[in-house]
Amino acid sequence: MTRTPTPTTRQDWLDLLESTRLPAAMWVDGEWAQARGGATLPLVTPRDGSVLVHLPAADEGDVDRAVRGARQAFLDRRWAGLEPRERGEILIRWADLLDRHRDELALLVAMEMGKPVVTARSVELRTTINLIRWYGELADKLMDESPRGRGEAVALVTREPLGVIAAITPWNFPMTLSTFKVPAALVAGNSVVLKPASQSPLSMLRAAELAHQAGVPAGVFQIVTGSGSVTGAALGRHPDVATLTFTGSTDVGKQLLGYAAESNAKPVWLELGGKSPNIIFPDAPDMAKAIETAAWAIHFNSGQMCTAGSRLIVHESVRDTVVAGVVEHLAALRIGDPLDPATQFGPLSSERHRREVLAEVTSGISSGAKLVHGSDSPRTGPGWYVDPAVFVDVDPDSRLAQHEIFGPVLSVLTFSDEESAVRIANNSDYGLGSSVWTADLARAHRMSRAIEAGVVWVNCFEEGDSSVPFGGRKLSGHGSDKSVHGLEKFTALKTTWIALT
Template identity: 55%
Template sequence: MPEAVTHAQWLRRAGELRPPTAHHIDGADEPGSGGDYAVVSPRDGRTLIRVADASPAEVDLAVAAARRAFDHGPWPRLAPAERGRVLLRLADLLEEHRADLALTVSLEMGKPISDAYGVELRAAINTFRWYGQLADKVTDESPHVSPDALALVTREPAGVVGAVVPWNFPLTLASWKVAPALAAGCTVVLKPSESSPLSALTLGRLATEAGLPPGVLNVVSGDGPTAGRALGLHPGVDVLAFTGSTAVGRHFLRYAADSNLKRVWLELGGKSPNIILPDAPDLDAAAATAAWGVFFNQGEMCTAPSRLLVHASIAERVTEAVVARARALRVGDPLDPATEMGALVGESHLERVLAHVAAGPADGARLRTGGSRTLTASGGSFLEPTVFDQVAPDSRLAREEIFGPVLSVLAFDDLEEAVALANDTEYGLAAGLWTSDLATAHRVSRALRAGTVWVNCYEEGDLTVPFGGMKQSGNGRDKSAHALEKYTELKTTWIRL
């Protein structure tokens, strides 16, 4: 983040920000006929702006534009290198508008401005740049068959993609869907969360400015039960990519079954275990990372290590270190560069998290720190970093995704028990393990049912590695070249010679 930008300067810039309010369909603004709704900032509870609210009619317009662009437009027929150049131009435009986009994200969902600029925008820019560079490096196959035949296996764009993304990383998760879909030659209808539509609407306009033909990337703002449902049921959509809750993911599977059996790729919730063994190379670093991981982004992370599994011999030492970190965290105005933890996305979500917190003692857990609203005079949705220990494995704290800054500490006596506790969940998105023993690292990593396992670290990686879950955390993978598998079809052509 530009170090020279102060809290006062961000506040002034926020007052001057003029984000788009209309849908972006077929390369142009589309006010629509569905009315509008208020986007409320969780930092102070005030309305930022009113934006267009998509009805099924606007979704129809967007899908029709994407359908025309795919069936008759130039994008799927461009040389992959040319598609890549457009994505690289888009990455450059995101960099050019980085400060305003970071400010938009911070205002609409409560993320600290330092994280919005340094993490969210960096990830989105890097994603479009990476897939822009990859676009012309995907090859087809020609298997060796009989001497009198030629076999070709070609990878072709799958068609119109509906991408539905949540509010916790509005640009990062949008880029993880949109960039590989565009690189593959698909066209896209993007529906952001109704809580965080402003950054996505800006992305649509920058994509058109970068040179995407009309209809290739369309953005509609609206809620899930109306706009999301219309997109999921639409027969003109070939692929649906969704990140969000497991409950909503089930809806999209039903929408596909009730319409055209479109492919549905889901990245859903998590209740990720973070296992610390007595032989961890650095217990202080393990505790610090455990605290950072669960409180980063206000705990609104599907991969958040919300279950800390600690060997009984070190449980109190580690818990005390995590509690000390939690108490030292600076909770404050998201627009203050010194803030380490901002506001939860809104009042209804805060109330839901507080209900989980209230259930903890009723289920026998001990509250070690936090658990209450804070900064109430601001009008915003702020919660203290919260730590429970003595958490029962069958309690709500241990089993339900809270999606807030709430950590549950569970003690174990041996490695077999730790693995059993870690896998005792309907989710399987991520896991962490801290050990100095190489054999233990390999054995436990293989035993954990999770799409990503971090050893002696957490939330590490880059775009070269895939991201996604097992069990009820979803299917398919974002990031890496493997993401292209979601947006392409394999065609076999057999030629008799």
């Protein structure tokens, strides 16, 4: 099959948009489906505020249909009964199809949540495709256990699929964060019902159709659309959901724990918010790189990341140099249309989210912190655009330093020694990502052990691949996505003891 050349100009992407079918239904039992009552929700693009499409607003009955279909698919073993190698081969074919449709999927991501299309193609799709392929290649390489040394018995410890897995995922990385969960649950032999964020379901709806084309049987991978308060709650309360995995806000994560308690006490695995410390020591091996990365860590994805480096903790001797460099990088950003390949910084996800972010900037100004870059006013024109904001003289206990703004707002704090750097870094209810810049290997080890976070990057930020786990501590949640460990929450241990006498 000859591949169409990747668009290289804004007009090329607009032309592709004209010829691209936008999903306008849920994916249930291997086909497109509407809500039984006909209710829909408008999908608004942050690019210019226009309505792209109306999608079904699933109610309890729609969710029940999807879960029952997934449960039946699990019970009749149309997927779980395949050899692991066969499941893996299907996942690899799915990854291949996603790669073949990479431009189309990147366009959907850009339109639904405002990510620059070049970033969507080179980062979001790369991670998505690689992770699905990685789990596909892992499928027949997993081993059960048989403890040795038994003379009169054989003991087997096996991991078995749980049944129906519900996954609820956020809008900021609609494909990446869904595939942190879906392929691991599938390769283990489960069925999956996914509820993507109501702001950004298009890319995963198309991905589900491609999964079916790759060979995932009908009912094994379902997608329902709708609001968190109705659709998400129905998934959380459904008694046939064996496990729920969620990435999103802390408040919603707590609600889901409550829904589980109200129903069948299902395990709920949470990856929640963050307020990641990015610590720069004077002996950073490449100070220019540390500064450039600190700017990237707050502007990438328009700051809408749970791991955004929103607390820049800098040694007092280099603060002014670091801040000046960060501001210089942010001031040079190309802010604009996500379909323009030159754009580096797109809009925020919604008008409401922009109001919330700008209100936090206003609050920061009122608190006495000094705003050295950015504004609490929106950028003019259509779409939900802002300028990234940088604050100095931030009180470590203030809202600026403690609250997850989930936008491009950077708080700069200073420290005098290693002990104070650790104290400031751990002064947070969150514990997801963190970073340390130092040329001292012993210090790097000490800091990585002392920082209360699930991930510590040393002399880099937001690095890793499919082979390493990703998860948090404290209010950032529990459990891990990615890697072999990502399978643990989607399987149950079974002990079989066979007497030989």
